[in-house]
Amino acid sequence: MIKKILFGFALLASVTACTDDYTDWADPQQNAQEELLSFGNGSVAAVGVIDFAEIAEGQEMVQVCIITAPTASDSKYAPEYVLTIGGRDFAIDAAGQVSVAELQEYVNNTFGRRPAEREMDATISMWLNNGVTSVKQASANFKITAKPEAPQISEKYYLIGGVEGASWDVQDTSMPFSHSGQDVYDDPVFTITFPVEDGEYWFAFTDDIAIADNDATGEWQKVFGCAEGNGNNGMEGKVARREEIGNDGSFKIAVDGDAKFIRFTLNMMDYSYKFEKLNFGPYVYEIGNDSGWGVSNPLYSADGNGAYQGYYYLDGEFKFKPSADNWDGDYECSGEGKLTQDGSDNCPAPEEAGFYQINVDLAAMTYNLVKVDNISMIGDFNNWGDDVDLTYNVEEACWEVTAEIASDGGLKFRMNHDWATSWGGNGSGDNFDNLTANNGANLNVAAGTYQFKLYLSYEGNNRLEIVKK
Known part of the structure; x- marks a missing residue:
């Protein structure tokens, strides 16, 4: 049974009153309304x-409701309609159809692209205009x-095959693709980077569906390969499950x-790859x-493995780039700790301005920040006991302290009062x-102030x- 919703018939008493709500569906004249209009019943049926998957290719309009217009006592009044969903207006024709592209x-944008049924509250507004009066x-x-x-x-997706760290076992999950952690229908991009030497590399990839299917049937039908066929992939192309390809369908890369x-x-x-x-x-x-x-x-x-480190003062947003001289190929943020090169947002500012250890892994396309709360000096002068803290000088971009060295000996500097990082x-x-932070020698300093x-x-x-004082 179709549920019908009657139009409300709040009739405007004058043209002046009606123009308060008027949109550019009509252009009423500023004349007094000659007569009140009476209408028959009108309705909207859901x-x-x-289902956008069932809309034919090239179809421009889709029906969202069935409109039965009220009947005007004056046939000169021509109705025009507006559909409103969530505060947004859509043009809709008398048959209850709207633009496929606009609705999609x-x-x-409102719900994401996950293929689930989404329910929306809507209303239909109808303007009646005879060139003199609008209601x-x-x-x-x-x-x-x-x-x-x-x-x-x-x-999740997993690389399998003849590359370092992987095997041809369909259940092998040791090499997962990286992902931003967002809903996979909002961010459908997955990446993995693996080391190579000269030679040919053959591989494929799986997901949880392929793993479960293989576990149940012992077949490789759900394993993904290249749609072009076994070893016929280019640097870009399409992927498909092997049940669709009809052959082995593995990827091949020559180095x-x-x-x-x-x-x-x-x-x-x-379903594309690069x-x-x-x-x-x-x-x-x-x-x-x-x-x-x-x-x-x-x-x-x-x-040369794509893992980079540096120490700098951060105050606000930032990003990374491969060249000091230009912005070509710069790296932006694509989720917490994730990097991309697709022109996304800057990396967000750290919670507080300060000095940070900055780590970037371009193989994994990730970054992280470690707050440097302290840089301290420790050595023979204090029996390698109590740290002497330095203060960061923002203008000179250095850590500094004036201290007395009671006797000749060695000293070092360390981060956050811990030997995990020292210079x-x-x-x-x-x-x-x-x-150097790589097991550096004790620094020889004679007694004095x-x-x-430290830069x-x-x-x-x-x-x-x-500088001796």
Whole structure:
């Protein structure tokens, strides 16, 4: 049984009154209304679920309700309609149809693209206009139910095959793809980066559905491969489950001195893939509000594996980029601790301005910040006991303290009163120009009172200045 909702017939007594609610559906004249209009019954009937997956390609309009217009006593009055959902107005015709594109955009933006039925409160407003007088009538609330169109997307995906750290076992979950942690229908992108040497690499990927299916049937039908066929993938293309491909369908990547890593990116909204051959440089750069977006601060990777570290003062939003001289290929935030290169938002400001250890992993496309609450000095002068804290000088970008060294001996600097991160001499205890956090030597300092200035930025560029007082 179709449920009908009657229009309310709050008739406007004059043109002046009606123009308070008037939109540009008509252009009433400022003349007194000649007569009151009487209308017959009108109604709005809801329709079934609007499933965007079932809408034909190229279809421009979709029916969201059935309108039975009230009957005007004056046939010169022509009705025009407005559909309102959640405060947004949509043009709707007398048959109860709206634009597919506009409704789909509203549903996706309001609820996301997860293919579940979404119920919305709606009303129909009707303007009657004869060129002289306009009146407005509105229906009571009724329900529109729509279901977004999206493919099946799993929560997790796993690389399997002949790459380091993986196997051809369908149940192997040792190499999961990274994801932002958002709803997978709002962010359908998954990535994994793995090391390579020269040679050919064959692999595929699975998800929880493939694992469960294989566990039950012992078949590989749900394992994903390239839609182009076994080993016929390009650097970009489409993925499909093997039950659809009809062959082995594994991916193949050949490396000949042109990559140290392969980044494998999936977009499961359109079932597409992309491969990138990567050779990580020695530096990536932080830039942000702390310098008015004017200074590129280097972070260093000693091993060429995409893992970078540096120490800088942060005050506000920031991002990373591969070159000090330009913004090409910069890295933005795509969720807490996640990086992307698709032009998303800046990385959010830390909870408080201050000095931070900044870690970036371009293989995993992640970053994290470690607050440096203390840099302290400890050594023979205090029997390696109580730390002497330094104070951060924002203007000079250094940690400083004036302290008495009671006797000749060695000393070091450490972070947050912990030996997990400490700085000493690189090669010898007399090398103050290149301090290292890699098991550095005790720094040799003669007895006396000194001003210490410690400049920390990245491995290979840390230095200590001391001035005797």
